[in-house]
Amino acid sequence: MKLHIITLLGTLVIAALGKAVADSNENAASIEQIGEGQVARVDQQGTTSNNRATIGQTGIDNEATIDQGGSDSANRASIVQGGMSNSATVSQTGAGADNESNVVQIGSENGTLIIQQGIGGANLASVLQQGSTNQASISQNYLGALAQQNLATIIQDGNRNSAEIDQEGTGHEADIEQTGSDNTGKIEQSDDNQKAVLKQFGDNNSWNIEQSGSAGGIKVEQYGSGGGITIQQF
Amino acid sequence: MKNYSILAASILALSVATPAFADDNVNSSHVDQIGTDISATVAQGGAGNTSSSTIEQGLITAGTNLDATVLQGGIDTINDSFVIQDGTNQNAELDQHGADGTSNVSSITQDGADNTVIVNQNGTGNTSDSTTIQHGSGALNTITVDQGGMGSANTSLVTQTGGGLTATVTQN
Numbered sequence: 001m002k003l004h005i006i007t008l009l010g011t012l013v014i015a016a017l018g019k020a021v022a023d024s025n026e027n028a029a030s031i032e033q034i035g036e037g038q039v040a041r042v043d044q045q046g047t048t049s050n051n052r053a054t055i056g057q058t059g060i061d062n063e064a065t066i067d068q069g070g071s072d073s074a075n076r077a078s079i080v081q082g083g084m085s086n087s088a089t090v091s092q093t094g095a096g097a098d099n100e101s102n103v104v105q106i107g108s109e110n111g112t113l114i115i116q117q118g119i120g121g122a123n124l125a126s127v128l129q130q131g132s133t134n135q136a137s138i139s140q141n142y143l144g145a146l147a148q149q150n151l152a153t154i155i156q157d158g159n160r161n162s163a164e165i166d167q168e169g170t171g172h173e174a175d176i177e178q179t180g181s182d183n184t185g186k187i188e189q190s191d192d193n194q195k196a197v198l199k200q201f202g203d204n205n206s207w208n209i210e211q212s213g214s215a216g217g218i219k220v221e222q223y224g225s226g227g228g229i230t231i232q233q234f
Numbered sequence: 235m236k237n238y239s240i241l242a243a244s245i246l247a248l249s250v251a252t253p254a255f256a257d258d259n260v261n262s263s264h265v266d267q268i269g270t271d272i273s274a275t276v277a278q279g280g281a282g283n284t285s286s287s288t289i290e291q292g293l294i295t296a297g298t299n300l301d302a303t304v305l306q307g308g309i310d311t312i313n314d315s316f317v318i319q320d321g322t323n324q325n326a327e328l329d330q331h332g333a334d335g336t337s338n339v340s341s342i343t344q345d346g347a348d349n350t351v352i353v354n355q356n357g358t359g360n361t362s363d364s365t366t367i368q369h370g371s372g373a374l375n376t377i378t379v380d381q382g383g384m385g386s387a388n389t390s391l392v393t394q395t396g397g398g399l400t401a402t403v404t405q406n
Contacts (some may be wrong), residue, residue: 024384024385025382025383025384025385025386025387025388025405025406026386026387026388027381027387027388027405027406028388028389028390029379029388029389029390029391029392029403029405030390030391030392031392031393031394031401031403032392032393032394033392033393033394033395033399033401034394034395034396035394035395035396035397035398035399036397036398037397037398037399038394038399038400038401039399039400039401040392040399040400040401040402041401041402041403042402042403042404042405043402043403043404043405044404044405044406045405045406046382046405046406051405053403
């Protein structure tokens, strides 16, 4: 009986698939979790799609993953986590896609990884972490021939922070601001319009900026003991 | 008395949940079940129909091994499905397919432990909304939502409280 019902439904759907429709989707997903040992995943794909994903988690041992792709799509990802031992990963890919990622983590032992890739699109990423033992990494890669805008911002507030921004492609900008002790910052940018701003306030800071290609620009502000150095421009 | 109530509810469910596939009609189904090892299946389809399904399991007394399945489809239809479950080891599976302007609305609420929700909303040119809520303490609750189709508008809202939670939303 059940098989008969499914067959009838399938026949109705197949009959309608022959009609022409626009190849464009509107996708919106929101996940809210409160508790312990939580896992949230959002996967949005499709051509010329508007993808919106939001994950909010409160508790311990939380894991949030957003994967957005598809050519010529507008991808927006937002993750907000509060608690302890939180992990956030955003991957945005697709040719011609406009990608924007925002991650906010409040608590301790938080980790964030943002990867944005695509040809001819714009990548915007920001990470805000407040607490201790936080780690954030933003990687924006682009190896094609079309113009692309990259912006990345990491702000950390707490102890033993670590941040890393790695950009490859055109029109870069990167900002790291860290407040607290035992901080480490790193910005690596490759060819074309680089700009890097690194601010560290606190103790035992270590910073590393490398730029390459034309244009350029560096700004470093540091207050406190320790310090650090490695600046390379080509 | 309890067995009698369950039997009566099951008979009512079977009579109401008879598949409806005629065109340009209003399909309405309401299933209310209490007890243990409960299963309800509703299938609704047809072109130009408005289909509504409501399954309530374990609301008066929390049940065990609850199983709800809803199949809705058609062309240019309006499909609404509501599933409410309270108990342990609950399973709700919703499959809404359609095409050419079909509107799919799904609402699933589970309260308890070891709960599973699977929502599939697919079709060309559809508008699909899915809302799933799970509450439980020390529970192993899982929600999986799959929405897709060319030219479709998909919205999914997932809310979970408890422990060992897993939510996966896939939209294409």
